[in-house]
Amino acid sequence: MPSLDSRELAEIVGPVAAREFDNAKEIYKADLNSWAQKLADLTDGQFLGECSSAIYNSALVSQFRGNWEHEHFKASACFHEAQRRHVAAGHSAECHGNTLYSEAHAKVMRESGYQPTPAADCNCTKSSRRR
Numbered sequence: 001m002p003s004l005d006s007r008e009l010a011e012i013v014g015p016v017a018a019r020e021f022d023n024a025k026e027i028y029k030a031d032l033n034s035w036a037q038k039l040a041d042l043t044d045g046q047f048l049g050e051c052s053s054a055i056y057n058s059a060l061v062s063q064f065r066g067n068w069e070h071e072h073f074k075a076s077a078c079f080h081e082a083q084r085r086h087v088a089a090g091h092s093a094e095c096h097g098n099t100l101y102s103e104a105h106a107k108v109m110r111e112s113g114y115q116p117t118p119a120a121d122c123n124c125t126k127s128s129r130r131r
């Protein structure tokens with residue numbers, strides 16, 4: 001799989017993850033690059049799984065010293081991709097409703113024994129159209 005250049009990568013993963021990618025160790029970059037290219041093609045179910053493990057790993061490594069930008073990159077990229085899927089499903093970009101990322105986040109919280117914050121309601125025109 002040919003590597004994306006930094007501009008193409010930033011379009012997929014968003015500005016936060018793009019910065020984390022730049023700061024990641026070189027040895028991880030090829031894998032992260034091909035991981036990012038597959039992100040948009042995952043089914044929602046597969047994507048939810050990627051979100052969960054990215055959120056879990058990113059939170060886990062925050063306890064340790066060292067350069068973990070490659071783990072934070074995946075979580076940030078998942079956040080960005082979840083927003084994209086949310087808008088693609090008909091929500092506005094400003095909608096605060098639940099995304100696959102917040103679903104995954106709540107799942108990780110529950111599995112770690114924490115009480116997740118309650119799911120947020122969709123507040124954009126998609127819900128008002130439905131009512």
Ligand SMILES: [Zn+2]
Binds near residue numbers: 090092127
């Ligand atoms: Zn909405």
